[in-house]
Amino acid sequence: MKTTISIEKTKSERTRHPEDQLGFGKYFADHMFIAEYSEGSWKEARIVPYGPLSLDPGASVFHYGQALFEGMKAFRGQNDRIHLFRPDFHVRRLAHGAEKLCMPSVPAELFTEAVEALVKVDSSWIPKSEGSALYLRPTLIGTESFLGVRPSQKYLFFIITSPVGPYYSEGFNPVKIWIERSRVRAAVGGLGDIKAGANYAASLAASTAAKKKDFAQVLWLDSMERKYIEEVGTMNVFFKINDEVITPALNGSILAGATRDCVIQLLKSWNIPVTERKISIDEVFDAHKTGQLKEVFGSGTAAVVSSVGELADQDHRITINNNQVGDLTKKLLNEITSIQLGKKSDPFGWVKVLES
Amino acid sequence: MKTTISIEKTKSERTRHPEDQLGFGKYFADHMFIAEYSEGSWKEARIVPYGPLSLDPGASVFHYGQALFEGMKAFRGQNDRIHLFRPDFHVRRLAHGAEKLCMPSVPAELFTEAVEALVKVDSSWIPKSEGSALYLRPTLIGTESFLGVRPSQKYLFFIITSPVGPYYSEGFNPVKIWIERSRVRAAVGGLGDIKAGANYAASLAASTAAKKKDFAQVLWLDSMERKYIEEVGTMNVFFKINDEVITPALNGSILAGATRDCVIQLLKSWNIPVTERKISIDEVFDAHKTGQLKEVFGSGTAAVVSSVGELADQDHRITINNNQVGDLTKKLLNEITSIQLGKKSDPFGWVKVLES
Ligand SMILES: Cc1ncc(COP(=O)(O)O)c(C=O)c1O
Ligand SMILES: Cc1ncc(COP(=O)(O)O)c(C=O)c1O
Numbered sequence: 001m002k003t004t005i006s007i008e009k010t011k012s013e014r015t016r017h018p019e020d021q022l023g024f025g026k027y028f029a030d031h032m033f034i035a036e037y038s039e040g041s042w043k044e045a046r047i048v049p050y051g052p053l054s055l056d057p058g059a060s061v062f063h064y065g066q067a068l069f070e071g072m073k074a075f076r077g078q079n080d081r082i083h084l085f086r087p088d089f090h091v092r093r094l095a096h097g098a099e100k101l102c103m104p105s106v107p108a109e110l111f112t113e114a115v116e117a118l119v120k121v122d123s124s125w126i127p128k129s130e131g132s133a134l135y136l137r138p139t140l141i142g143t144e145s146f147l148g149v150r151p152s153q154k155y156l157f158f159i160i161t162s163p164v165g166p167y168y169s170e171g172f173n174p175v176k177i178w179i180e181r182s183r184v185r186a187a188v189g190g191l192g193d194i195k196a197g198a199n200y201a202a203s204l205a206a207s208t209a210a211k212k213k214d215f216a217q218v219l220w221l222d223s224m225e226r227k228y229i230e231e232v233g234t235m236n237v238f239f240k241i242n243d244e245v246i247t248p249a250l251n252g253s254i255l256a257g258a259t260r261d262c263v264i265q266l267l268k269s270w271n272i273p274v275t276e277r278k279i280s281i282d283e284v285f286d287a288h289k290t291g292q293l294k295e296v297f298g299s300g301t302a303a304v305v306s307s308v309g310e311l312a313d314q315d316h317r318i319t320i321n322n323n324q325v326g327d328l329t330k331k332l333l334n335e336i337t338s339i340q341l342g343k344k345s346d347p348f349g350w351v352k353v354l355e356s
Numbered sequence: 357m358k359t360t361i362s363i364e365k366t367k368s369e370r371t372r373h374p375e376d377q378l379g380f381g382k383y384f385a386d387h388m389f390i391a392e393y394s395e396g397s398w399k400e401a402r403i404v405p406y407g408p409l410s411l412d413p414g415a416s417v418f419h420y421g422q423a424l425f426e427g428m429k430a431f432r433g434q435n436d437r438i439h440l441f442r443p444d445f446h447v448r449r450l451a452h453g454a455e456k457l458c459m460p461s462v463p464a465e466l467f468t469e470a471v472e473a474l475v476k477v478d479s480s481w482i483p484k485s486e487g488s489a490l491y492l493r494p495t496l497i498g499t500e501s502f503l504g505v506r507p508s509q510k511y512l513f514f515i516i517t518s519p520v521g522p523y524y525s526e527g528f529n530p531v532k533i534w535i536e537r538s539r540v541r542a543a544v545g546g547l548g549d550i551k552a553g554a555n556y557a558a559s560l561a562a563s564t565a566a567k568k569k570d571f572a573q574v575l576w577l578d579s580m581e582r583k584y585i586e587e588v589g590t591m592n593v594f595f596k597i598n599d600e601v602i603t604p605a606l607n608g609s610i611l612a613g614a615t616r617d618c619v620i621q622l623l624k625s626w627n628i629p630v631t632e633r634k635i636s637i638d639e640v641f642d643a644h645k646t647g648q649l650k651e652v653f654g655s656g657t658a659a660v661v662s663s664v665g666e667l668a669d670q671d672h673r674i675t676i677n678n679n680q681v682g683d684l685t686k687k688l689l690n691e692i693t694s695i696q697l698g699k700k701s702d703p704f705g706w707v708k709v710l711e712s
Pocket of ligand 1: 071235258259299300
């Protein structure tokens with residue numbers, strides 16, 4: 001089923017910035033996609049010039065946190081073609097999140113056609129230099145104006161796009177991660193496994209405190225026993241202990257990252273042992289003490305694969321792999337990036353190449 | 357320090373509805389207050405006609421849940437004067453929440469002057485009939501357009517007002533409450549003790565499921581052991597066991613309700629034993645079995661004091677006080693309402709009477 005998406009082109013182009021000064025999520029391309037949901041169906045799918053949304057001050061998103069998003073990337077691939085990375089994964093995750101937040105899901109066709117039409121309209125905004133991409137932010141918000149606490153009956157689905165460079169100011173150098181011991185991002189039974197705005201609200205104080213100590217992000221521990229590792233602020237996390245790679249098993253409070261899934265699939269294809277299981281922070285410290293902790297890295301759409309050079313809390317401070325990017329970390333980053341750009345074949349079917 | 361608040365009166369009045377058909381949070385009065393925060397200070401405090409907000413689609417509130425609110429009431433008191441209920445409590449709680457969400461706090465003077473100016477401009481919207489009020493919704497949201505995860509550097513503080521009747525469709529008759537056994541609203545170390553939109557996002561699926569079973573709201577249990585009572589969807593909760601009244605102690609994941617505080621102060625002044633402590637759902641069932649559970653009620657700005665007639669989960673279903681509003685519940689509701697309206701004296705200094 002083909003959705004009709006109307007397109008209104010901008011009359012005043014937005015300022016473009018040099019590719020080496022993009023940063024992350026600071027600048028936006030010329031257009032955005034938008035569609036409205038009411039009375040049980042999606043309406044008025046359209047691409048319009050990027051610009052402000054007009055919302056009633058009683059809208060659910062301002063009061064009851066009905067806000068859910070996705071983060072995915074488009075690349076300028078071989079022969080100048082547009083490469084979308086794992087759009088199917090993102091539409092499924094958005095649907096799962098929508099269900100948990102009592103929002104209508106965005107039909108896969110609508111999502112796919114919207115993303116494709118939008119990146120085509122703004123294809124000139126896809127940066128070309130290594131480590132850069134056009135970041136897409138599909139967002140679903142409740143818009144009904146009503147102050148009783150219940151799900152909204154009206155929604156807005158929009159997609160904005162931002163040309164981005166590396167997520168961390170460190171570039172692809174190792175980052176320092178602070179272990180958060182008191183605050184909790186999400187509990188089992190809560191919203192941790194979806195990209196709800198609510199989880200990020202719960203994370204801001206911890207990450208701000210970590211940044212003040214000069215750490216890039218925090219490592220979250222489980223909410224019950226405060227000892228099992230969950231994930232990093234905007235990344236899933238992996239530990240190479242001897243020759244095995246370990247990542248926390250998805251337990252309902254960890255986000256199932258698209259990049260996490262890439263890493264696991266790649267490791268398996270390389271016959272490197274990879275295990276999803278509970279792993280405590282003490283196990284990591286012990287492995288470090290005995291010299292068995294070889295590499296630590298995070299995975300995420302924004303940061304791709306990011307080396308962790310230091311892990312610390314009040315009482316500990318360990319340096320990993322001499323604060324150098326490890327070989328496996330480097331290999332994973334290189335492999336994923338190469339597949340994204342079409343420099344290597346794509347045995348997993350992650351890349352959708354758009355016909356122009 | 358006096359803030360200058362400019363006032364732009366509406367040119368087209370909004371539709372008014374009969375006081376017996378108000379419901380809760382459906383209709384809004386003619387004006388709203390609004391102020392903007394950027395570069396470290398609050399600017400352009402103004403009262404304008406109620407209408408849509410214009411926000412960049414990259415605004416923090418749409419992505420990272422920087423949304424915090426208050427709920428308070430204005431009444432039409434004796435001699436037709438305007439009574440504000442506990443504005444000081446609400447400005448303090450908003451400040452506490454702002455800190456946890458890394459938002460700038462709204463200065464007490466700005467809050468107070470804004471609330472007072474707004475209810476005066478829209479004083480004709482304060483309903484007069486018993487059980488009704490003008491509900492005020494001060495709201496603080498992040499508005500900076502930036503997709504890296506960090507606190508916004510721009511905010512909007514607005515207040516909208518809604519003439520309301522009783523919160524529950526049951527009116528002041530006992531409500532049925534469903535005990536939520538699997539989902540979690542908030543964990544210790546999270547945002548449960550503030551009025552963050554995030555908490556309500558986490559509550560929608562549970563309350564929607566409860567409503568489908570014909571229950572008004574859910575009772576939340578603690579996130580760690582899933583047995584200690586926390587609170588009800590939009591109310592704190594009290595159990596009268598024999599002659600003692602017990603309410604869960606504030607543990608960091610329960611909202612410290614203004615009405616909860618009123619109830620505790622009133623009970624103390626009446627020399628009725630009231631205890632803030634951990635109380636498990638099993639203790640409540642046991643007290644019911646032995647005939648010692650006399651009354652259960654919730655407290656909240658919206659519902660004031662609301663009798664709970666039934667508590668149930670998959671395996672239990674208990675009826676409390678024969679599904680009748682208990683004497684103490686009735687007395688508390690009556691006392692608080694009388695103080696709010698100025699029919700009784702206000703020994704606690706809860707009411708701020710506005711000079712007209
Ligand atoms: C909390 C959190 N964990 C993990 C990730 C990684 O997920 P993905 O690889 O899908 O980007 C993200 C994504 O940005 C995130 O926000
Ligand atoms: C989660 C929650 N608990 C308790 C309450 C009661 O708080 P208050 O008495 O301040 O209205 C509310 C308020 O609406 C609430 O939303």
